[in-house]
Amino acid sequence: MNCSLSMRLAGATLIAAFAGTAQASPADLQAAYAALGATTAVPDRGQQLFTTRHGREWSCSTCHGAVPTQAGRHASTGKPIAPLAPAVNPERFVDAAKTEKWFRRNCNDVMGRECSAAEKADVISWLRTLQ
Amino acid sequence: MKRADRIARTLLVLLALVGASHAVRAGDDQRRSAVAPLPAYQQECAACHVAFPPGMLPPDSWRRLLNDLPHHFGTDASLDSATVIELAGWLGANSGAYKRVRAAPPEDRITKSAWFVRKHDEVPTAAWQRAAVKSPANCTACHAQAGQGDFNEHTVRIPR
Numbered sequence: 569m570n571c572s573l574s575m576r577l578a579g580a581t582l583i584a585a586f587a588g589t590a591q592a593s594p595a596d597l598q599a600a601y602a603a604l605g606a607t608t609a610v611p612d613r614g615q616q617l618f619t620t621r622h623g624r625e626w627s628c629s630t631c632h633g634a635v636p637t638q639a640g641r642h643a644s645t646g647k648p649i650a651p652l653a654p655a656v657n658p659e660r661f662v663d664a665a666k667t668e669k670w671f672r673r674n675c676n677d678v679m680g681r682e683c684s685a686a687e688k689a690d691v692i693s694w695l696r697t698l699q
Numbered sequence: 700m701k702r703a704d705r706i707a708r709t710l711l712v713l714l715a716l717v718g719a720s721h722a723v724r725a726g727d728d729q730r731r732s733a734v735a736p737l738p739a740y741q742q743e744c745a746a747c748h749v750a751f752p753p754g755m756l757p758p759d760s761w762r763r764l765l766n767d768l769p770h771h772f773g774t775d776a777s778l779d780s781a782t783v784i785e786l787a788g789w790l791g792a793n794s795g796a797y798k799r800v801r802a803a804p805p806e807d808r809i810t811k812s813a814w815f816v817r818k819h820d821e822v823p824t825a826a827w828q829r830a831a832v833k834s835p836a837n838c839t840a841c842h843a844q845a846g847q848g849d850f851n852e853h854t855v856r857i858p859r
Contacts, residue, residue: 644773645748646833676775
């Protein structure tokens with residue numbers, strides 16, 4: 569088994585373990601996604617992905633705001649969205665199943681496809697830099 | 700005397716009719732809101748929009764919506780199948796099966812139901828477009844207690 573594959577398996581196992589019971593931390597989830605993607609997370613890449621549109625109507629920041637330390641607002645229903653940055657909202661990125669669910673839906677809405685593990689690691693790493 | 704009798708009787712009948720129609724309306728409102736909440740509905744559905752009372756749509760509409768959550772009014776609202784089944788049971792059991800709600804509205808949109816349109820016919824077109832309102836589906840913009848199933852028209856405040 570090569571190194572990258574074993575890292576990916578470790579990442580998948582981590583995500584699965586966190587999805588099961590105990591609470592994860594944003595750092596745990598970022599590490600698991602980075603391992604899955606066999607990469608190191610790059611915050612700037614995460615910011616780029618988050619704040620730009622990808623050939624469709626919305627970017628992530630359309631609903632979450634360009635600086636997600638503040639509350640956002642759902643683009644179609646107008647419902648307030650609590651801040652996404654874990655430093656100001658400790659409920660963010662502590663539940664792997666919830667994190668996976670929202671990445672799946674929202675990447676589909678914004679990019680027309682699911683995000684890769686590497687992209688998820690980038691986004692979390694950028695959000696973790698926000699204070 | 701006879702004439703006064705007739706007038707009195709007519710008045711009584713009118714009062715009874717008004718009372719009856721009022722009771723029916725109150726009944727409708729109760730059926731729309733007095734439902735034991737389902738935590739999964741609050742968590743999953745009310746994450747993006749107000750927790751619309753299940754009685755506001757007929758069972759067929761809820762069934763169609765739950766069967767196509769990945770394409771939910773322009774967004775991906777997909778859920779794991781266990782949660783969909785849980786929601787289906789609760790929405791089905793509490794869906795609207797009474798007169799006004801019985802017919803599925805166009806596109807299964809609550810806001811296109813005949814009763815919804817009629818109840819909001821005094822709201823000026825410009826009010827719907829205000830930034831604070833944005834969409835007729837944004838109930839809480841004017842009905843502050845909508846999240847708790849309270850749509851009482853006496854507490855409506857249309858933002859300026």
